[in-house]
Amino acid sequence: MSIVNHQIRLAGRPVGLPDRNVWKFTEENVGAPNDGEVLVKVLYVSLDPAMRGWITDRKSYIPPVGIGDVMRALGAGKVIATKFPGIAVGDYVGGRFGLQEYAIAPGKTVNKIDAPPEKLPVYIGGLGMPGMTAYFGLLEVGRPEPGNTVVVSGAAGAVGSIVGQIAKIKGCTVVGIAGGAAKCEYLSELGFDAAIDYKTENVFESLSRHCPKGIDVFFDNVGGDILDAALANLAMRARVVICGAISQYNNTTPIKGPSNYLSLLVNRASMTGMMVTDYLAQTPEAQAIMLQWIKDGKLKTREHIVDGLNTFPETLLMLFNGENEGKLMIKVAAD
């Protein structure tokens, strides 16, 4: 084989928002898979807020991407060579393929996607990592009960939009916090009971108005002032799910801790972190449930697909500027 593989590698550690200088564009010939490996032609790569953490040189749940390494990314693609039994040429698969056109991966680390290629984006979004984060974060950590008031921040995003819809399916009153009229309109379309535009509203006051009995479950994707506004509106024995803090990831000053954390004491409430990777064993079952909700029209997903791997540096910033509408991903190649 003599296929050229275009890659995006980490050139240096960013300070604040990562600009194009943080990345290096390289190319090399594609190799052949060894025993137990598969060669995947990458069709889509997933752009996630977690990427900002992966390029920071700090102890976390996984080691940071090394300088010079191909940037870590989840994705979906088509197998074009295999030395792993059970995965055949032509299979569609998901996995951690990185920011590149072709990836060689251990067969046991990829998962077959039993769907036509046009459905791959859904398996990166609503049925992928963000969807599973929403499902397990809400149901296992947030533990909403019918009649509860559930509030989600980053509500129009890949995780938040699913959280709110699952909470509705479970019989809760759901309030979403998002930035801008278009996103708030989208939340109404999804069936949220109320939407708060943090760009124009006082979030604390709007939460007080929309949650007269207090917030039973707060699913937080953003941190900062919005987390504080939610903490100040908790109901007794509330559960705060810490999924992310996108407002803080590009800080060049220390992270803003939640000043209102003593609300946990007054309300006997809890704030708990979660990582979707803890739920791999239960993922197929959750995917089946969510696929059925999609088929039944109870759950809608939305993907924001940008064309071309080389747009990555600018496309990534859409996440931090709140410009994406739905799960953000790049289409790397046609099938």
Next chain:
Amino acid sequence: MSIVNHQIRLAGRPVGLPDRNVWKFTEENVGAPNDGEVLVKVLYVSLDPAMRGWITDRKSYIPPVGIGDVMRALGAGKVIATKFPGIAVGDYVGGRFGLQEYAIAPGKTVNKIDAPPEKLPVYIGGLGMPGMTAYFGLLEVGRPEPGNTVVVSGAAGAVGSIVGQIAKIKGCTVVGIAGGAAKCEYLSELGFDAAIDYKTENVFESLSRHCPKGIDVFFDNVGGDILDAALANLAMRARVVICGAISQYNNTTPIKGPSNYLSLLVNRASMTGMMVTDYLAQTPEAQAIMLQWIKDGKLKTREHIVDGLNTFPETLLMLFNGENEGKLMIKVAAD
């Protein structure tokens, strides 16, 4: 009856540390109990960090003390008149008697103390509200397992000293954080495995050294930088118990939220608030267990008793200056 009752009332809302001007000293004749009430000669009043919250005009777990009201306080005393069946003249009782020499209280709100009068301080401390806070906060919220590493802040205080000793009884490695050599020496006497003097040590580094496998349970009484240092040292699935934040109660600037709260996410950890009043039904059983530990020499309590109700304004400040050694209380009168 014509007994004069000396009282301390709230004269105004403090900014920062409450000085003597916040209080008003009054006297009035003692009345007689109505049906269902008892008249108590107060022997001891309990001085607690929570008092600072009770005099702030802010929504909390109980309404603030009103301007002109007798200051709220727990205490112990002797019944000198009764119109409540089941409580007799001469009984020793605990209850919320306020800062005064004599209190009339509904009989159903007081609890009989079956102990000689010289033991009353223990029923205000280790077997009272602070001891129960330690017991339920550690065991019900912190849920330590044998072999766990348990860290407690304010470790030489009324709650912290009990938390550490119960954790030792439960087979944990226990590290205490306190201010000054004398307090750290006291922690050694109590059997703590290590003591960190926050006045002279880098708490983050000392925690890293004493907790090489991370902190499984952090019981926090102080908040601020010490909470942040502990969050940065959590083990996977750690439990942080939020009991108080004495470092922040007299702030004239906003409370310092924990900048390192995203450690909850990385470590799938939880931070949970607790209030001892949620455990009233289980209190007698816990007291019996702790009384046995005291008799067996496994649990030591220490009381810091100051003479004279009129010392209250200055004695209260000992709590916030870290000057008390053991449970702080005022002896109001001899039996």
